[in-house]
Amino acid sequence: MARRLLPAALAAAAVAGALACVAPADAAVATANLAPSSAQGITIYGAGYGHGRGMSQYGAQGAAKKGLSSAKIVAFYYPGTTLAAKGNPTLRVRLSAIDNGHFTLVPTTGATVSGVVATAGNGTKVSLPARAKWHVARSGANYVVQEPVTATTWRTTYTLRAPVTFSGPSALRVAYSKAKTDCRGGGSVTFAGSLQAAVSDNASRFLARMPIDTYLRGVVASEMPSSWAPAALQAQTIAARTYATAKITASRYYDVIDTQANQCWDGQTSETAATDAAIKATAGKVLTVNGKPISAEFSSSNGGFTAPGGVGYLVSKADPYTSPTVWTKVVSPSALAALDGPLGLTTVTSVKVIKRSGGGRWGGRADAVQLIGTKAGGKAATASMTATSFRVKLDLKSNYLGFTQ
Missing domain, CATH: 2.60.200 (Tumour Suppressor Smad4)
Structure with a gap:
């Protein structure tokens, strides 16, 4: 999957409610990247929704409310890029x-x-x-x-x-x-x-x-509530147009997929007057580096800190426009033990993030996670996995996470 989207089927208020969990006191947040298991399992604290790379959709709305134009919004989230006209291919x-x-x-x-x-x-x-x-x-x-x-x-x-x-x-x-x-x-x-x-x-x-x-008319309102500020809708349009333009290729029979594997496209079902106006206001505009459209990734919320994307225009930095709200999830011991797959852990005694991206809370987003415990018969065992696998298997909102002490 290229990116994680704002869930199109959810109303904005519902998504906001899912993200706006009450953050625990700082003393209750693990900073040693270690969470002992108990009969009740562990509590995972996390921030944001999605991968956090590039533009935060909630951040775009926050920036628009502070008076930033769409050009300034995309310049913040994709630094070092140039806004250029690439027509309507x-x-x-x-x-x-x-x-x-x-x-x-x-x-x-x-x-x-x-x-x-x-x-x-x-x-x-x-x-x-x-x-x-x-x-x-x-x-x-x-x-x-x-x-x-x-x-x-x-x-x-x-x-x-x-x-x-x-x-x-x-x-x-x-x-x-x-x-x-x-x-x-x-x-x-x-x-x-x-x-x-x-x-x-x-x-x-x-x-x-x-x-x-025309494609964008079926995309923008599937990716962002059409009731949001015009500058936010225009920033979303620029990001979506750039992402799609960068996907145009002669090497396969299609350019983009109509799902979250690329970005949601739902045809005329998603066309609204507000998003049509955003498309018209930004007609042809894409973000480029050295004249080429970038892979303009975006996600629902970065939790207050953008994630690194391995290229100069996807950097890790504090985001003053996205609320650093925190979500929680309690994970049972049996769910933890089931994470390791074929290794056969029957008991997990601790969970540790062994690699982080750096920047932000908890030392940054998790990259790799280690499970320590025992197999049948009491033999000690350790299992490692990517943070993406850990997040997907536990249905967590992001890998920007920490544990209780």
């Missing part, structure tokens, strides 16, 4: 929910799908007659385009060589063969652009193609 968005599946074109308005032109890989063009719906599925190196016979059966009307591009009307509505469970999710997506049915790795793949600023 076409982007290919992989519809991940229906990888190796199929789809149905359904009406966006009215009772029929009309005005669609299907162009095959060998140049053959077919204007699809108006129908209640059209079903598209792979057949070897081809795609069959089928019209309904009954509510549950189809008749093949056209067989077209892959890749097949569907275009024509002002918008397409694509009903998925399998529901999308990431981001806003759902069984369909509506967007302005064309749809390509391709074959890659001997599997059916489907790509929504559109100008990048």
Whole structure:
């Protein structure tokens, strides 16, 4: 995963409530990076939500409330970058929910799908007659385009060589063969652009193609509440446009994925007047280093200190715009013992962070964690793992964490 997003399905107030736990007194926070286990387990204290690299979305909102412009916000979170105009290139968005599946074109308005032109890989063009719906599925190196016979059966009307591009009307509505469970999710997506049915790795793949600023209309409100300050929405737009522009490549069949693996894209479901205005206000603007778009990572909250990203524009530093709120989670002894996998720890006597990034509370974000305990029969054992694995397995909000003393 490239980054951790602000959960699109949560309202801003709900996310804020999840982060705004009461911080313990300093004396109750472990500074030796060691937490003894007990019958009740251990309490983990952490800050932020997500990886913490690049822009903090809550920080962007905080900075906007203090009067910073979007240009100043992105300059703070991506130091050493230049804000440049890169136009409005076409982007290919992989519809991940229906990888190796199929789809149905359904009406966006009215009772029929009309005005669609299907162009095959060998140049053959077919204007699809108006129908209640059209079903598209792979057949070897081809795609069959089928019209309904009954509510549950189809008749093949056209067989077209892959890749097949569907275009024509002002918008397409694509009903998925399998529901999308990431981001806003759902069984369909509506967007302005064309749809390509391709074959890659001997599997059916489907790509929504559109100008990048059209793509952003389905991204920005999925990544940040549209009720937030205009400068924050503009900063989010610049970061999202930059991230997507940097992903454009000829080395694979798609540029970006429509999930948190890259950034959430939900088509017209996520379009709002406020986020459309932010896109228009920042049209074409991306962040560059030496003329090239950067990987503009962002996360929900960095907990008051940004995380290092291994490049000059993703630095570790205090963030005065993001509240350093702290969350807590109690982890049982059995949950700790289950973390080590095949080693077979039955009892964990201590948990220790053995490597940190530096900077901020607790000596910085955890990079590596060590579990010390015993196996069956009482034999001493030690298991080490990355902090990312530790965080994911325990469903922690971030790896910016410490332990009780």
